Amino acid sequence: MWTLKVVGLGAVAVSLSVELLRLFIHFRAKRAINKVLFFPSEVTCVEHFFSPLSTHSCLCPLPHGVETSFSRLLHYILSASSSLNVCVFSFSEVNLSRALLLLHSRGITIRVLTDRDYSAINGTQIGVLRKAGICVRCDRTSVHMHHKFAVVDERLLITGSLNWTQTAVQRNKENILITEDPELVQPFVKEFQRLWLNNNPTQLN
Amino acid sequence: MWTLKVVGLGAVAVSLSVELLRLFIHFRAKRAINKVLFFPSEVTCVEHFFSPLSTHSCLCPLPHGVETSFSRLLHYILSASSSLNVCVFSFSEVNLSRALLLLHSRGITIRVLTDRDYSAINGTQIGVLRKAGICVRCDRTSVHMHHKFAVVDERLLITGSLNWTQTAVQRNKENILITEDPELVQPFVKEFQRLWLNNNPTQLN
Numbered sequence: 001m002w003t004l005k006v007v008g009l010g011a012v013a014v015s016l017s018v019e020l021l022r023l024f025i026h027f028r029a030k031r032a033i034n035k036v037l038f039f040p041s042e043v044t045c046v047e048h049f050f051s052p053l054s055t056h057s058c059l060c061p062l063p064h065g066v067e068t069s070f071s072r073l074l075h076y077i078l079s080a081s082s083s084l085n086v087c088v089f090s091f092s093e094v095n096l097s098r099a100l101l102l103l104h105s106r107g108i109t110i111r112v113l114t115d116r117d118y119s120a121i122n123g124t125q126i127g128v129l130r131k132a133g134i135c136v137r138c139d140r141t142s143v144h145m146h147h148k149f150a151v152v153d154e155r156l157l158i159t160g161s162l163n164w165t166q167t168a169v170q171r172n173k174e175n176i177l178i179t180e181d182p183e184l185v186q187p188f189v190k191e192f193q194r195l196w197l198n199n200n201p202t203q204l205n
Numbered sequence: 206m207w208t209l210k211v212v213g214l215g216a217v218a219v220s221l222s223v224e225l226l227r228l229f230i231h232f233r234a235k236r237a238i239n240k241v242l243f244f245p246s247e248v249t250c251v252e253h254f255f256s257p258l259s260t261h262s263c264l265c266p267l268p269h270g271v272e273t274s275f276s277r278l279l280h281y282i283l284s285a286s287s288s289l290n291v292c293v294f295s296f297s298e299v300n301l302s303r304a305l306l307l308l309h310s311r312g313i314t315i316r317v318l319t320d321r322d323y324s325a326i327n328g329t330q331i332g333v334l335r336k337a338g339i340c341v342r343c344d345r346t347s348v349h350m351h352h353k354f355a356v357v358d359e360r361l362l363i364t365g366s367l368n369w370t371q372t373a374v375q376r377n378k379e380n381i382l383i384t385e386d387p388e389l390v391q392p393f394v395k396e397f398q399r400l401w402l403n404n405n406p407t408q409l410n
Contacts, residue, residue, distance in 0.1 A: 015220030036392035143376040171348040187241035
């Protein structure tokens with residue numbers, strides 16, 4: 001009789017523990033990022049991302065302290081703690097470039113892959129990034145390297161229709177999807193690595 | 206004593222039932238689509254999508270029976286059973302147009318939103334779709350309607366860098382992400398509806 005009771009209560013204890021563990025895992029999983037941002041984004045001051053003390057002191061005429069699609073995008077890019085791989089057709093937006101320079105100054109490993117033709121257009125930030133010592137490679141094929149994605153810490157995917165240009169951010173109708181789902185992130189991690197190796201300038205004729 | 210035993214065994218039974226229910230839900234959730242396709246896609250015969258009997262009879266010189274990124278994209282588009290909302294900057298790929306005409310002939314509700322400037326370029330399929338009676342609206346603002354997404358049955362999102370053109374499919378480096386995750390799909394469902402209403406030609410000056 002006692003044995004049966006002990007077994008019964010033991011089973012209850014095990015089941016409850018499993019349940020608590022599941023709740024814990026579920027709670028962690030629920031915190032995974034899965035967001036969509038639409039553009040154009042309202043133009044607001046983003047100086048606080050670059051000089052944290054400027055939130056209350058910036059005197060520029062733009063609205064301050066407003067959360068927008070663009071400020072959320074900057075937030076996710078600046079969340080990188082070890083690496084940032086950027087694969088964009090066109091890169092001329094100054095604040096996105098400043099975000100990469102800031103991460104670079106913090107010792108984050110940054111790699112930028114872009115389209116050869118669009119790396120030389122007016123206002124491109126590619127030269128600025130290269131000058132600062134950020135590793136940039138250009139797709140040298142005759143077709144367009146038309147991707148617009150970035151992977152933060154091999155964990156967070158930022159992808160969509162948005163080129164990293166001021167027109168795309170402030171004027172066009174665009175979308176960006178931000179996810180930590182490994183089923184979606186990992187293929188992009190691998191594709192970046194493949195394209196990066198395929199465009200190694202030391203192995204090109 | 207008996208009460209304690211009954212309570213213990215009852216708790217075990219309840220815990221096991223909850224566990225089974227969780228497994229069932231987990232199994233269903235796992236079947237949700239979450240895919241990434243990369244382009245360019247190998248050029249293969251896709252006639253079997255349009256004439257199911259042609260799989261063994263098509264005499265075209267392209268490879269047959271090969272699964273590619275493009276054939277998977279066609280498969281997901283043709284899986285629509287009630288509605289398809291397409292929001293693409295540029296639409297000139299003939300087989301994607303044929304897919305929409307096939308769905309239209311099956312009575313699926315199709316709505317296409319595109320960029321005004323790119324709706325009139327050489328090879329555009331917008332005229333073909335309109336002629337067949339598919340409802341098309343053009344974004345008439347001076348900025349680009351740069352999206353490249355579609356929503357199947359308000360359940361499945363197809364989005365990425367890929368315009369619906371032959372160059373994008375067969376030549377460029379592009380990506381498409383396909384997901385049933387409601388957190389990602391629902392914002393696109395709402396954004397399509399917003400853009401569709403904003404571009405109602407009967408309410409424009």
